[in-house]
Every structure is written in C-alpha cells, then in structure tokens.
Amino acid sequence: NAGVTQTPKFQVLKTGQSMTLQCAQDMNHNSMYWYRQDPGMGLRLIYYSASEGTTDKGEVPNGYNVSRLNKREFSLRLESAAPSQTSVYFCASKPGQGTYEQYFGPGTRLTVT
C-alpha cells in the first residue's frame, strides 16, 4: 500500500496562474481532506469530502475549489494563484464515520511569486 500520495512535491507559480494539486489514497477510505500549513499557524482545513460525491468548506476555502473525482482521488484547484497561497499543502484521509485517525500525505510545497 502506498497510503496517501500527492503530486507534485514542489511547485512554483506566478501570480494569476492556475494549477491542480492531486491526492490519491489506496486504503479504501471514505473521507478525504485538504489542509494548508503556514509557519506558526498549524494545519488549517481548506475543504473536505466526508464521502464520495460530497464536498464541504473548511476554515479557509476562499481561492480554492475541490473535486472528489472518485473514492480514491481528491484534487485541489487554485484558479488564480496569489502570493498569500504560498504554503505547504497536505492531503489526508480517514476510513469514515465512527473512525477517527487521519492519514496524511507527504505534502506539496507551493510558492507563488
């Protein structure tokens, strides 16, 4: 099992460019999450998907969109990148209702210039 995988590992964008961060899990988990991590701010939830076919906003959704493509994949899209979106992005998954432990991917370090 690869667990939770993310691509790319690193990305540099110019202001106004768009890109999609990819996340996949092979653990048959129902719930998936996108977080951003900034220095001194901990992990903040951007969007999550409780189960296939559903998505909901987290604490900091502005400037992002998500797609739960199927049970395995959950992508995060930046339509028009801004310097404030420079961060490390983590995807996570958990089995589903009644379970609690989240499993994190390796992260994507994004810089917007």
Next chain:
Amino acid sequence: GENVEQHPSTLSVQEGDSAVIKCTYSDSASNYFPWYKQELGKRPQLIIDIRSNVGEKKDQRIAVTLNKTAKHFSLHITETQPEDSAVYFCAASIAGTYKYIFGTGTRLKVLA
C-alpha cells in the same frame, strides 16, 4: 467558532527530562483528541490519541491526559531523547462533523 489553543510554542528540555505540552479546546462536545509529531519537511504522524470517555492513555514514554470539565488535554513525554525533537500538534474533533481543529504547534528541542 471552535478553537484549540496550544502552549508553549517552543520548549527546550535536557535529554532525560520530561516534556509537557498543553491544549485547551472550546467545543464541549469534542470527543476525539489526537497528537501528531512532525519532523522537519515531513508529514504529521499520529503518535497517540484519546477519546472523551477516557481520562488517560499511555504508550511507552508517551501519555495523554484529558480533563473534560476544564476542556484541556496534555501530552507528556518522559525520558526525552534527541530524536523526540520535532514539532508537536494537538487537535480536537468538531462534534457532528468530520472536521478537526488543530493547535498551532509546539517546537520541542531535546538538548543532549
């Protein structure tokens, strides 16, 4: 809204001493409290967790205590070693959702 406060933000201890990190949460209905360790450039890794129906849980040198009345929980690391140096995050579940709120992290340095 829901909030988790974590203290201290940095902590230095001598090797072999104990370290304690504390978190306070706002949602009295939270029922799950994990602790994560994150080494530089790596993903957060779950090291221990506790549910609201338990007051304390231990795993070798690591323990977590929960005080539901006061709405705070703590991570205790005994006999610290240099490899314990990392950033530690607490989190709390948000009742009725699939979401979690994270603390802002504690950078622990174990001095040899």
